[in-house]
Structures are given as C-alpha cells and as structure tokens.
Amino acid sequence: MDSTNKLKDIKEVLNYLFTEFPACFKEKDGIKPLKVGIFKDIAERIENDERVSKTQVRQALRKYTSNWRYLESVTKHEFRIDLDGNDAEKVEQEHVEHANKALEESRAKLAKRKKPAPRNAGEKKSYKKKGNFADKNAAKGTKFSSSNTNKDKPARRSNKVEALPSGDIKVDAEVKVKLGQALVKGTITEVNKEDIHVVLVTGMQVKTKAESLFIV
Secondary structure (H helix, E strand, O other), rough: HEEEEEEEEOHHHHHHHHOOOOOOOOOOOOOEEEEOOOHHHHHHHHHOOOOHHHHHHHHHHHHHHOOOOHHHHHHHHHHHHHHHOOOEEOOOOHHHHHHHHHHHHHHHHHHHOOOOOOOOOHHHHHHHHOOOHHHHHHHHHOOHHHHHHHHHOOOOOOOOEEEEEEOOOOOOOEEEEOOOEEEEEEEEEEEOOOEEEEEEEEOEEEEEEHHHHHEO
C-alpha cells in the first residue's frame, strides 16, 4: 500500500476514530466514558486497515481520555459505552474521583502558566526596603544568619515513588503506571512474560513493562 495513505500524527488518528466509530468517539459534544478494554475491540476491527497502527491508536486513546471534556464525561455519566455507542459497564466511583483529581491538577497547571509575573517596580521597591532594614540593623551591630529565614519555610514534601517489586507483579494487583511524565492508577489484568497489561482507572488498557510500574 502507498505509504502516503498512512496516517502521520495523533490528530489524523483521532479524526480516523471519529469517522470509523462515530457512535463512540465524539470531537466535542456527546462525549461519553469508553468501555474498559476498548483498545482490544478497536484492534480487532482495524486488523486489515494498513492506514493506522495499533501504536498510533494507543497514543490517540491516551490523548482522547486525558481531554477535559472526556474527564468531565466520566463524572457525569453512569455507564461507559462500546464502539457502537451501546451502554457497557457502570462507571465506578474510583474512576469518578480520579477524573475529578485529574481535572483539578490540569486546571491548576493552566492557571499557574497564565499567572502574570511580578512587576519590576514592585521588585525594586522590595529590594530597597530590605536594604534599608539591613543597613539600620548593621549599624546596631545586629548579625543575620541565613538559617533564621529558613526556619519559617515549610519542609518540602517528598514526591518519591517506589518501584513495584517483581513479586507484586500479578493479576488484580493495583499499581501506578508511568505514562510520559504522569503516574496513573490501574489494575494488572494480564502478565505475559515481559509484557504486562494494565487497565487504567480511565478505562483505557495499556501494555507496559515492569520498570514502568510503581507502588500505589
């Protein structure tokens, strides 16, 4: 098949899913939570379609299920849907809580990026004020220690995550999976030598390696 007909990026793959499975995938309105393990269903239906690879479909599903509209749909709908738009299993409360948390974190990051930087005038005024205070106390013979200012600072929280021991890699074990820079909770559904299948709380199923698994 002519390689020019193959889909080249995630946006094209998403458009492919919108076209091939219109009852399931929506670009804006009508988005609903996807059936757990829907990747397997998609893989079976596109088996003979050379335009798209399974790897591309996995990437597109990650982007689709991390979208704000999709996360909001998880909190609003009682049932997930299959490729034909039919109701599947119920959305579990744990999945709702995860979606709400993901939304909060995403919106907080966006707000932080949009927060304006401090004005130069204000910074200069602050430095000047601090300098006068230091000069006055220097005249009195007062000594300052950098340790004094550090006492009032709250201790940094440790975000250290622990790798999942090999003995804990088994079916039905709850884990955290590293996807890019994020850690997402999920449950191991299959262990096939080095390949480990995990269903995420978003409903998406991924195949990963032991080094990408961490303790919940």
